[in-house]
Amino acid sequence: MISDTNKTQSETIAVRIRTLILNGALRPGQPLRQEALSEQLSVSRTPLRHALQSLAEEGLVETIGYKGARVAELDRGMVDDLFEMRLVLEPLALRSALPQITKLDLARAEMALDAADSEEELSRLSALNWDFHHALYRPSNRQMLLRTIEQLNKASALAEVIASSIVVRPKKSASEHRKLLQACRNGDEAGAIAALGEHLQLAHHDIRTGKD
Amino acid sequence: MISDTNKTQSETIAVRIRTLILNGALRPGQPLRQEALSEQLSVSRTPLRHALQSLAEEGLVETIGYKGARVAELDRGMVDDLFEMRLVLEPLALRSALPQITKLDLARAEMALDAADSEEELSRLSALNWDFHHALYRPSNRQMLLRTIEQLNKASALAEVIASSIVVRPKKSASEHRKLLQACRNGDEAGAIAALGEHLQLAHHDIRTGKD
DNA sequence: AAAGTCGGTATTGGATACAATCATGATTTC
């Protein structure tokens, strides 16, 4: 998607750490020592700190001044918040996008679903999950809305990891996604909105039950 | 509110830059040279870059790899997004907060309003504006929701600066705020929600018309 | 013996020096 030419190390490092978190290698609550991480990832502490800050603003890690950074812990209330917000914002984006959606967008969404079917790694799975949703919302051309939704999706990905609901989710998620995609193809706005709402509520439910 | 003891310079610098932006000293689109800013604020470039990154994640500045940072420019579509999101999320927070709101919260909200009446500086005004809204939403104890709303409010503050609607807004805003506060005092949920919706729509309208 | 204080160590935040990247203008080539 984005050219790798401007590979500012801070960003690549942020991606790698995000991967570690979403794969469960770094568990929620675990402290992130700068020196250890920097040598493990073979970079200086400077870009590492930038990456940690980025992830902090994303909500994946919590950082306290002079004390350090930890992988974020999301309690049930936070997860409820996340999905309640997604449940009102994402239909908004979808409704705005549908009239302007192109075959290319739909193809992109389908590609993400196909790739997800044969993907095992959790971080890539959640990335593909976002690719799918993003493909459907992007035609709305509403940057601010999409930005906020993206943040919520990333945080949701962490919630799924915490809930360990990823073992069962992908299969169910796939069929829900297909149904949503089909409705979009048919230009069935009401059906698409309904499918999206269902999908989000099911995901929320599975995360809640899988949690504790 | 928060103890100043942990005054990590990055944060204090971020506050100062945010102040400069919200006061109009740094206009949207204006490039932010690291070296110039660092010597102007009497700090090294290291904490300055952290501050810029924070502001970037907040949406007040845009940063492009290896090219630099600029004060963010918000077009009409972005402003529309901001207020559409606020219009659905803030009533959510208010409704959750009202049942648990205390006299202390109401007093805090009123303090913010009183202080705003005699405040001239734009950045402090927008800070007080957020203090007021925050006081009403905080009892909901919904961290994620509040976090998102706070981001949207900060971006809205920048939008007001761009629109230069601050000259007229405060007066109107004040009465709207008073009405909202009174409804909260009376435990009138429906009235409070309505007042909040009105307030947001009026603010949105004024920013749109004042813009271009 | 308990509580508070003082010092040592580990870890983070900041300053400076260096490398990588981008932009601008001159120069060369067709």
Added chain:
DNA sequence: GAAATCATGATTGTATCCAATACCGACTTT
């Protein structure tokens, strides 16, 4: 003469070193 290329300057990103702060244990004092 126009376009492409290369070199030079400006600006950002990164590494290393130093300072500030927090954590922890021993010691003193009552």
